[in-house]
Amino acid sequence: MTTEVRVPTLGESVTEATVATWFKKPGDAVAIDEMLCELETDKVTVEVPSPAAGTMGDIVAAEGETVGVDALLATIAEGGEAAAPAAPAAEQKPQADAPAPSGGDSLDVMVPTLGESVTEATVSTWFKAVGDSVAQDEMLCELETDKVSVEVPAPAAGVLAEISAPEGTTVDATAKLAVISSSGAVAAAPAAAPAPTGSSSSKDVEDAPSAKKAMAEAGVSRDQVTGTGRDGRVMKDDVAKAVAAAASAPAPVAAPRGPVSADDASREERVKMTRLRQTIAKRLKDSQNTAAMLTTYNEVDMTEVMALRNEYKDLFLKKHGVKLGFMSFFTKACVHALKEVPEVNAEIDGTDVVYKNFVHMGIAAGTPSGLVVPVIRDADAMSFAAIEKAIAEKGARARDGKLSMAEMQGGTFTISNGGVYGSLMSSPILNPPQSGILGMHKIQDRPMAIKGQVVIRPMMYLALSYDHRIVDGKGAVTFLVRVKEALEDPRRLLMDL
Structure with missing residues (x-):
């Protein structure tokens, strides 16, 4: 059975988008709700999730193409086996989206679908600690986006073996949050878990075609633009922001705080604003x-x-x-x-x-x-x-x-x-x-x-x-x-x- 992947609703008054990046290629195995590609409009960046599990079929709209609402992007063969990779393993891009199990009795807890145009969230609260028993569908943690708060339920019963994203961590829409072990085994805490930044991987990141075109037209170099896309990828909107920032005077900054006595400072509490606030x-x-x-x-x-x-x-x-x-x-x-x-x-x-x-x-x-x-x-x-x-x-x-x-x-x-x-x-x-x-x-x-x-x-x-x-x-x-x-x-x- 073949399932069609079509352009989702892009928002009010938005009638077309540009295919910026494909995260999958024909023959790749895909899970339901796994991100297949990224679209760019003149207002937002939209990730397109897979409507079904199966094998990636034909890609109808290649990167750089402009498509309308409900246009056909690709097809998925449901339940099919993944085709053998055409390129050598050394040349293949690692798939961060795929929820690879961390062990035979372990299950990864991934960031759930956050909604259209939402690409990242902040881990605000963990309700469970490493070693705690969890029931299926029991709430593990809460994520904050700039729109809503999202609770993450346990996908299976077991023991919380590892927390990959502690409180305060900003994660993208395909990140791993934790690992649940059905046998009760608890993984040793990693020595360090630095999140990859856009600058560290910029050499291997392909910027959106529309962003390349916009940089060429505006005469802006790549190092003048801060990429906000996946893995630091430069998107069209990033170029527009860089051009606007270069053309305008520096924005006024808030007046610095006046001097605060040591006694008053000891009675203050500083709390970071939530993304929603x-x-x-x-x-x-x-x-x-x-x-x-x-x-x-x-x-x-x-x-x-x-x-x-x-x-x-x-x-x-x-x-x-x-x-x-x-x-x-x-x-x-x-x-x-x-x-x-x-x-x-x-x-x-x-x-x-x-x-x-x-x-x-x-x-x-x-x-x-x-x-x-x-x-x-x-x-x-x-x-x-x-x-x-x-x-x-x-x-x-x-x-x-x-x-x-x-x-x-x-x-x-x-x-x-x-x-x-x-x-x-x-x-x-x-x-x-x-x-x-x-x-x-x-x-x-x-x-x-x-x-x-x-x-x-x-x-x-x-x-x-x-x-x-x-x-x-x-x-x-x-x-x-x-x-x-x-x-x-x-x-x-x-x-x-």
Whole structure:
């Protein structure tokens, strides 16, 4: 049986890629999810895993070729025997991807699939020590990428014989993490386990064809570029970064710390930022530097929503198996307002404005590791119950660090609820490339003038941050007013008013 290897989804607005490197050749044995080749787009580098185990067949798209989404890259003969190598053993490149067993009764624990465009991770925590007994599927360690945390389960029962990547080690997507012995034998700790660096192996590394072309066009020499690909391979994006760095003035550095007394220094604790926190910091700063961000404010009387929720919450829970919260009301209200002000649901792509005829709603969620934004797809076509179920399920996965990259991509608008932490007023930051984000806040009883009378009402401040490059002040204010109207009279949502 033959299985086709095709170009995976490359991301929003990316329609083609260049085949940079093949890690396998025809006749090689491949395991399921083993990396076959690397593709380059104008935005990211994508590794293509094997969809099945078997023998590498024909390579249809050679290195340097440009291919579209879903194009045929190669074929795999499932269950076939590996063909005899055509080249002498001395000329063959060692296969770091293949999970070679370390002994007859031992099994290597490899880095699991990290997700599209994620090529490395940091070992954050080992839950087991060398010599500990482990059960199959028991969690051995936790990896951190710049997107999510990944737990690594034991592939078999036995004894943890060796830890190849201690805590704090940065590993690539095909690295060995540990060895499990079914007999209970424990390997002696290696004297040193230095990870190979790009510089030490650069002589034997073939740079991506697109990178070579870009270096030639830009007049940049190989030693001026730092390769971030596998084994220090230079990728197209590395060349662009080197050219940009050479053309721009040195970036300003943070001011050095002032003098710290010995007594104060002894009471400080220095902790390295996690990869997720570094990525959050970079993305938020990039958002400020790129978008013409502005915030407009309003307030909403939550009386009617709270009354409706209290009246139906028990019946809602009994029928749908999920609690009726405020988020479904706000999601529905935003969907309603986005239909009237579509530019808030749009994004800028170069000199084009891309209008979305759908709503993929991002719901910002705080986790122990940092802020993540799972996306509720096609929220505009969902019921209150479906929205509440989706928010509950993705919120739980976010807290457990089990969200995949796909679940955090593609959002068109975001809602952030700082009210759960007691925030009374704030200005949320845009989640690029989106053009709008709604900030919810704490519900607080305040005296309000209603029909000439001062009454106490549960009020909430709302904030809409928007990209002023495509959203005018009139559109932003209109959007927020429509959200306010829908929440103060929820019947408008049912009648699409």
